[in-house]
Amino acid sequence: MDRVLILDVEGTCTATITGKVCPNHPQDFFLLPNVYGRVQQAKKEGWLVAVASNQGGVSYGFLSEQTAWDIMLALNSMLDDALSVIKICCYHPDAPEGRRDRYVDRSKPKPAMIHEIMEDLDLPSNRVGVVGNAFSDQLAAKHAGVEFRWAHEFFMWKPHWLRADRFGYHIKDHVLARKRAMLAVQARSTRWLHCKECALVYMSEGEMFCPECRKLGTEVRLADTKFSPRVDGKL
Numbered sequence: 001m002d003r004v005l006i007l008d009v010e011g012t013c014t015a016t017i018t019g020k021v022c023p024n025h026p027q028d029f030f031l032l033p034n035v036y037g038r039v040q041q042a043k044k045e046g047w048l049v050a051v052a053s054n055q056g057g058v059s060y061g062f063l064s065e066q067t068a069w070d071i072m073l074a075l076n077s078m079l080d081d082a083l084s085v086i087k088i089c090c091y092h093p094d095a096p097e098g099r100r101d102r103y104v105d106r107s108k109p110k111p112a113m114i115h116e117i118m119e120d121l122d123l124p125s126n127r128v129g130v131v132g133n134a135f136s137d138q139l140a141a142k143h144a145g146v147e148f149r150w151a152h153e154f155f156m157w158k159p160h161w162l163r164a165d166r167f168g169y170h171i172k173d174h175v176l177a178r179k180r181a182m183l184a185v186q187a188r189s190t191r192w193l194h195c196k197e198c199a200l201v202y203m204s205e206g207e208m209f210c211p212e213c214r215k216l217g218t219e220v221r222l223a224d225t226k227f228s229p230r231v232d233g234k235l
Contacts, residue, residue: 002046002047002048002121002123002127003046003047003048003123003127003128003129004047004048004049004050004084004085004117004118004121004123004127004128004129005039005042005047005048005049005050005129005131006050006051006052006114006117006128006129006130006131006146007039007049007050007051007052007130007131007132008051008052008053008108008130008131008132008133008134008137008151009051009053009072009075010022010023010029010053011133011134011151012032012131012132012133012137012151013031013032013035013051013075014029014030014031014032014035014075015029015030015032016028016029017029017030022055022057022062023071024057024062024063024067025063025067025070025071026067026070026071026073026074027074029071029074029075031078031079032151032155032157033155033157034155034156034157035079035155036078036079038154038155038156039079039082040079040080040082043082047129048084048085048121049079049082049083049084050083050084050085050086050087050117050121051072051075051083051085051086051087052087052088052108052113052114052117052130052140053072053087053088053089054088054089054092054107054108054136055068055088055089055090056089056090056091056092056095056107057092058090058092058103059090059091059092059095059096059099059100059102059103060092060095060096060099061099065090068088068090069086069088072086072088073086084121085117085120085121087106087113087116087117088113089103089104089105089106089107089108089112089113090102090103091103091104091105091106091107092107093105093107107136108132108134108136108137108139108140109135109136109137109138109139109140109143110140110143111140111141111143111144113140114128114130114140114141114144114146115144118144125144125145125146126146128144128146128147129146129147129148129149130144130146130147130148130149131148131149131150131151131154131155132148132150132151133150133151133152138150195215195217195218196218
């Protein structure tokens with residue numbers, strides 16, 4: 001029997017070139033480290049690959065539904081047509097009523113898109129795995145009764161790819177970036193340290209020394225600092 005790997009998109013598989021949280025056109029994103037390789041490896045191991053993505057920007061009018069689909073198709077092209085199923089939800093609960101009411105609320109953390117993929121592929125919950133970077137992804141997997149992995153674990157991102165100021169792409173919404181980092185800390189019981197020598201904020205589960213200059217880092221509470229850790233786009 002087949003198995004399916006269901007991926008979140010923004011912040012899990014891709015990041016934007018312009019620094020926006022989500023891309024508004026198909027040319028405004030790139031693949032995060034190890035995504036291509038891990039997807040191709042999963043295919044070789046007999047997994048089907050699908051994506052389930054909240055596209056709430058459509059409800060706000062930031063992009064059209066067609067553009068959202070074009071972004072997914074561009075992602076599939078970058079992954080050498082590895083995707084068997086693509087699901088998006090254009091609903092956002094905070095969008096203006098006139099816009100959001102055009103769409104059914106299937107957005108994560110609801111498990112609707114995961115269930116749809118399972119039905120499309122005729123697979124039970126024990127043949128499904130979900131990878132994401134947000135609690136909405138984790139909760140959607142939990143509600144669907146399927147296995148969940150955090151993106152930074154599944155794609156084997158190295159601690160020094162999370163940087164304070166030398167990075168491969170920009171996230172201008174620093175508040176959102178700090179919030180995501182704090183959620184990761186709470187979820188994984190991970191400490192964050194700051195190296196003043198090379199302006200690096202890095203994740204540590206015991207090692208106190210900077211992975212680049214090997215000098216001792218200082219533990220920081222991200223919610224109280226100016227730093228916005230992010231994944232470096234360099235391999």
